[in-house]
Amino acid sequence: MKVSDNLEVAKNANLQLNYYQKEDQVLLAVDCIIFGFDKKDLKILLIKRNFEPEKGKWSLIGGFLKKNENLDQAAVRVLKTLTGLSDIYMEQLYTYSKVDRDPGQRTISVCYYALIDVDAHNFDGIQIDSASWIELKNAPELIFDHDEMVQKAIARLRRKAMTNPIGFELLPEKFTMRQLQNLYESILDKKLDKRNFINKINSLDVLVKLDEKDMTVSRKGAYLYIFDKEKYEKKVEEDGFNFKI
Amino acid sequence: MKVSDNLEVAKNANLQLNYYQKEDQVLLAVDCIIFGFDKKDLKILLIKRNFEPEKGKWSLIGGFLKKNENLDQAAVRVLKTLTGLSDIYMEQLYTYSKVDRDPGQRTISVCYYALIDVDAHNFDGIQIDSASWIELKNAPELIFDHDEMVQKAIARLRRKAMTNPIGFELLPEKFTMRQLQNLYESILDKKLDKRNFINKINSLDVLVKLDEKDMTVSRKGAYLYIFDKEKYEKKVEEDGFNFKI
DNA sequence: ATTTATAGTGTTTAAAAGACACTTATAAAG
DNA sequence: CTTTATAAGTGTCTTTTAAACACTATAAAT
Incomplete structure (x- = not known):
């Protein structure tokens, strides 16, 4: 019995319960652009991936949406898990969906950005050695479409900071x-x-x-x-x- | 053999091929707020659902993302399928993800808005009898979180029309x-x-x-x-x- | 010729944005 | 104690943009 057959059986049985039949399901990732301001410089928190694909390359932090949470909660969880930080300003940015954006598997990524006062939060909480604050201007090339995400986040931050008091979060x-x-x-x-x-x-x-x-x-x-x-x-x-x- | 067991078998076999193991998959819907301007009034195109759940209630038009397309393409396809229109201004708005937002099944919705010149496009193309142009001010209550979507779309249209020449699309x-x-x-x-x-x-x-x-x-x-x-x-x-x- | 309905047209005032340079307070150095 | 060095703090004038405001012009219908 092939895998695909087995999936079909499972799907068909399952579908009696659902209204929307035979629709494709996808993995939903949540990626976060974490902005920090350190005296003079605007920085972002990046990690060197220690897992495939693109192991060893720079990337945003991210995770996957779970069944029992909404996207805001997932973004908060991802930030908390990887940095130990909570009660942080976060906002949804955009959803990225190029078919081959992640070579590992078809993945749609909902992108968030966060604003952090680097000084006030001690970073003993950072759960990953590979995470570093990097000046925006010196940021390395990132994996997948993460550069595009950062560009959009900067544009959003620029607009939003001019019309809302979110700068103080930094x-x-x-x-x-x-x-x-x-x-x-x-x-x-x-x-x-x-x-x-x-x-x-x-x-x-x-x-x-x-x-x-x-x-x-x-x-x-x-x-x-x-x-x-x-x-x-x-x-x-x-x-x-x-x-x- | 229970459905869940069968799913597990399928999943495990499948996972050899994938990098991201054991992550939940979700249905991704695409919903569209279609703005039209008719001489004096701003309108939106709504449909009376002729399918479950919430059959008979007013809703935005929508569909589901397919495996071989990105979200922009899905939004274009949904618009084309339901109205016959193509080459229309569309823009991604926001992604909605409340756990119980759709009682039918866990569904995440990526929302788009479109701007249409009602006069220039003859609407012989409309594929659904139940679709109607409704004045924004008189819009009925919509299903799920669609009212929230419309509110956000109006806010976006307001901001965007003041800073970009998108009004002419209407x-x-x-x-x-x-x-x-x-x-x-x-x-x-x-x-x-x-x-x-x-x-x-x-x-x-x-x-x-x-x-x-x-x-x-x-x-x-x-x-x-x-x-x-x-x-x-x-x-x-x-x-x-x-x-x- | 008169009526009627909407198009078309400028000026003045108020508010906001932008350009511009010197003095002050204090710690550190001598 | 005096000097020095450093960044803080402070106001005015000019230009640009936004807002308030009311009458004349045109052509069709009668």
Whole structure:
């Protein structure tokens, strides 16, 4: 008895239970672009694959959707399993489906991106030795269509960071104006005018300036700020406020 | 011999061929939100399901991904099969995956939206009697998570139409300024100032004003315009031009 | 010739974005 | 203690873009 016959038997028996007959099933992968910001540079977390196919090459982290979870949960699980991190900003990006995108097996990949404050989370939790933070600019070639995914994630991050307060997810809770500006300069990949940037940010009126200073950055030190999420949400709700940089 | 046993045998035999062992497979559906613009109103194409589950209820059109095609191709095929239309603007929107979203069977749905000029395409091609163009504002409740999909599609269309020349996909090749304004008013669901709108559009400098007039709209008649796609693309390439309404 | 319905047309004001340079606070060095 | 070095902090003017606003023009129908 051949494998295919056996599958047919199983399928046919199973189908009595289902409405959608004879449709093809596929493997659903979840791949994650993990962005981190480290003082001056935007980085992504990559791994050197220690399994086939494409063993030894650089890749995004990923996993497979399980029957009893939705995609958001799968993305959270993948991130948690491989980095130990939880309670992280994640967002679905796009679904990739080229027929031969994965030479191992027909696989569709739903891509997510995550934003992490590299400093605040100690990375003892990283479950894989082969994972490294790599500057976006120096990123190596990745397997499959992962480069395409990263490009789309950067475009999304760029757009989204200009219209939503997600940049703060990449910063420590307390940050200086210069850090915030550095972050936006990294995301947009261009220099911004310091005075215009600060005026802009202040006009949004969603930061709280602390008395505390960060003395590591200069002789003079720089005041620390925090993002006032409650205030932001209240403004959105009450005045239809639009975060816009 | 139970079905599950049989499946296990088949699976195990099969796995020698595959890299990714013991991962769950799922059904991948493709659902389409089809937008049409009919003189004054933004509409979507809906069907009354004549099959289980949820037979008799309103739904988006959809189908299932096949082994030998990617998602874009599946979306094109679904649209073609059910409406006879091809060469239509389509774009992937989002992937929906709630565990119990489809009571029939565990199904993940990748959602697309399409933009159609209702007038230009004669709908003799429509393959299903049960399909109807329904004004967005009067749309009935849809099955599963289809309402959520439509909401997201509207949001996407709104954003995208403000920053890309996709609105023209919803209009006849030749259109009046008023039609274009009506379209944007429908998409944004708010009134726009006629003079400001025309000034804005003219400043973009991507329309060609024809000598021809549409005499059906008023005694005076209204000049017809066409979108100059070549000019637009040249501007984008050469000057980094940004379509922005 | 008059009516009627919609097309077509500019200017002024307000708001937002962009360009631009000097002073200040503090720690470290001497 | 004085000097020095370093990045922080701060405002104004100009340009561009968005928004408010109302009358005239055209052609068909009567």
